[in-house]
Amino acid sequence: METALPKTELLCPQCGGELHPDEGQIFLDCPYCGSTVFIDKSRVIFHWYLAPTLDEAKAGGALRRWMAGNETVKDLDQKSTVTQVSFEYFPVWYLKRRQPNGKEEILIELSAATSVSELRHIRLLAGDLRKYDSSLDAQSQPPSVPLPTALGWLAERGVPQGEIIEQFLVHIPLYTFKYVYKGQIFTAIVEAGTGSVFANIYPAKAEIPYRTIGCITALAYIVLAFLPLAGAALSGSSGTGLGLAGCIGIGILIAPLLFGIAVWIAAKV
Numbered sequence: 001m002e003t004a005l006p007k008t009e010l011l012c013p014q015c016g017g018e019l020h021p022d023e024g025q026i027f028l029d030c031p032y033c034g035s036t037v038f039i040d041k042s043r044v045i046f047h048w049y050l051a052p053t054l055d056e057a058k059a060g061g062a063l064r065r066w067m068a069g070n071e072t073v074k075d076l077d078q079k080s081t082v083t084q085v086s087f088e089y090f091p092v093w094y095l096k097r098r099q100p101n102g103k104e105e106i107l108i109e110l111s112a113a114t115s116v117s118e119l120r121h122i123r124l125l126a127g128d129l130r131k132y133d134s135s136l137d138a139q140s141q142p143p144s145v146p147l148p149t150a151l152g153w154l155a156e157r158g159v160p161q162g163e164i165i166e167q168f169l170v171h172i173p174l175y176t177f178k179y180v181y182k183g184q185i186f187t188a189i190v191e192a193g194t195g196s197v198f199a200n201i202y203p204a205k206a207e208i209p210y211r212t213i214g215c216i217t218a219l220a221y222i223v224l225a226f227l228p229l230a231g232a233a234l235s236g237s238s239g240t241g242l243g244l245a246g247c248i249g250i251g252i253l254i255a256p257l258l259f260g261i262a263v264w265i266a267a268k269v
């Protein structure tokens with residue numbers, strides 16, 4: 001007679017107590033020690049969250065400071081309009097790696113899809129992490145990238161799975177801002193624990209105007225350098241002198257002009 005297949009035993013990684021999640025339940029509190037865990041198929045993983053320190057207004061302030069900074073196009077903070085703000089706890093895999101030489105590092109892999117993959121560069125300090133609380137469920141996105149998939153990505157980047165010594169699921173508080181600049185919609189994320197801003201695509205400072213003025217300057221002086229030669233060709237040695245005088249004179253005259261244009265571009269872009 002066939003007996004029911006033995007259920008996979010789910011044990012609390014903290015106290016070893018047997019866990020009995022309800023059907024479909026993925027977030028769980030250990031009834032024995034109170035650890036918060038995440039059930040990834042048959043794996044039990046510690047579950048933490050980063051407590052937000054920024055409210056929506058402060059996150060908006062962090063966004064404006066980033067927009068006013070050097071990475072983005074000039075006056076983006078004044079020339080853009082925020083059209084949408086949303087808040088959620090976003091899941092990431094927090095993985096501690098120990099290399100054979102004993103060096104340890106924290107690696108982050110995203111546990112759900114996002115248009116802002118830059119989020120992978122988020123810095124999380126273990127000391128800032130708290131036990132996950134089920135009261136956050138309504139605002140938490142469940143992980144959709146299984147841990148083995150994330151470990152597979154790491155292996156592709158040369159991190160052997162055996163070097164991952166600890167793994168946690170961490171929900172991080174994020175404000176997602178949509179803003180419009182020159183008729184185009186952009187997305188920026190403000191991590192509400194530290195105020196770090198993440199964006200894949202944003203109106204960046206243009207480099208073309210700088211290169212253009214650089215080329216014009218070089219060209220102008222090359223042309224000037226030919227003036228003495230042209231003078232010599234036209235009227236011999238007196239022409240050379242005249243050409244040389246013209247070269248120096250015009251060179252001195254246009255220098256502040258070209259410098260002025262460069263300053264004007266720097267102020268504009």
Ligand SMILES: [Zn+2]
Pocket residue numbers: 012013014015016017030031032033034035
């Ligand atoms: Zn426990």
